[in-house]
Amino acid sequence: MTQATPITRSPDPIDDVLTVVAERQPEFEEKRHIPRDVIEVFKRAGLYRASTPKRFGGDPLPPARFLALIERISAVDGSAGWVASFGSSLVYLAALPLETQAELYADGPDVVFAGGLFPVQPAERVEGGYRVRGRWRFASGCTGADVLGVGIKAGEDATGRPLTAVLRPGQVRIADNWNVVGMRGTGSHDLVVDGAVVPEEWTFVRGGEPTVDEPLYRYPTVPYAAQVLAVVGLGVARAALDQAIAAGGRAGYTGAPRPADRATYRIAVGQAEAQLRSARAFFYEATEETWETVVAGGPRDPTGRPVCCGWPPPISRRPPSRSSGPRTSSAALPPSPTTAPCSAICATPPWSRSTPSSRRACTTAPVPCSWAFSPSPASC
Structure with missing residues (x-):
């Protein structure tokens, strides 16, 4: 069905992906898809065997490791991160009969x-x-x-x-x-x-009982599918905040003080940084806790506590509100017009990518927001 693709042997295989994505961003926008030769680069980096069962030649990654890779790609380009995230989707196909999976992977483990x-x-x-x-x-x-x-x-x-x-x-x-x-x-x-x-x-x-007995396929399947999309927002947010910080250090054309010299700007950036980092820390902490439970052979949620495995975490979706206190960071939204420089309105990179992509990611996810903090997803 698909030819086996040799994995890149560089010290960090994702470096090749980041380089190609950075170079080809305008093409993604123009063509409205990720070209097949870029998908092949994703394959060589091992992204599309990251959820293929070991018994069929795969190299299944723990969820947090895979999520971190997608976050890095998304910080360069949200669309590329979104498409690369489907390297996790083969966990669904673990519910197919083993004979069917053997046919699926007959030509190699790198299946998109x-x-x-x-x-x-x-x-x-x-x-x-x-x-x-x-x-x-x-x-x-x-x-x-x-x-x-x-x-x-x-x-x-x-x-x-x-x-x-x-x-x-x-x-x-x-x-x-x-x-x-x-x-x-x-x-x-x-x-x-x-x-x-x-x-x-x-x-x-979807999310049915797997026929493959390996740890990754005991991890909550549908929430994992939500997580790989949520983490795109974290990557796009990181890029947007970095852009705001860099722009804040440059003098404006009016001769006014640099944004970075204004207390209101520094406070807003500091709040966004704290909120983004806290959202990210909680996201990965909950992922690691769930994974440790799965690897230990325990139930998916032994305590009945909420599991943060949904799309998108509330902390990464809603804008701050004075009435409700800090509720989000730029995990889904870039800096607001009151803190970002005038260049944020331009239809040129990088703002032209980070601003609409962060908002579109919030509306394209295929699972309900209520899954962000759901009870133990035993039926997922």
């Missing part, structure tokens, strides 16, 4: 999976599988995918959780309709399927 799961569409039950028709939205990364998933319900399954049907790209038409402000490079086009028959063994319940 993308999908448009919503709105869930009715499918016709046929002998051995399902006849699938419909249109699905927000299929980020679909133009570079090796396999694609769509959400379906059929017959008796219509009363339970929906299935995801896995198709080859030749069975799916990509409707080129992703034309937005912010996150343009994600290529989140619609998917259209017209009567393709999908064998039952190529369908699974």
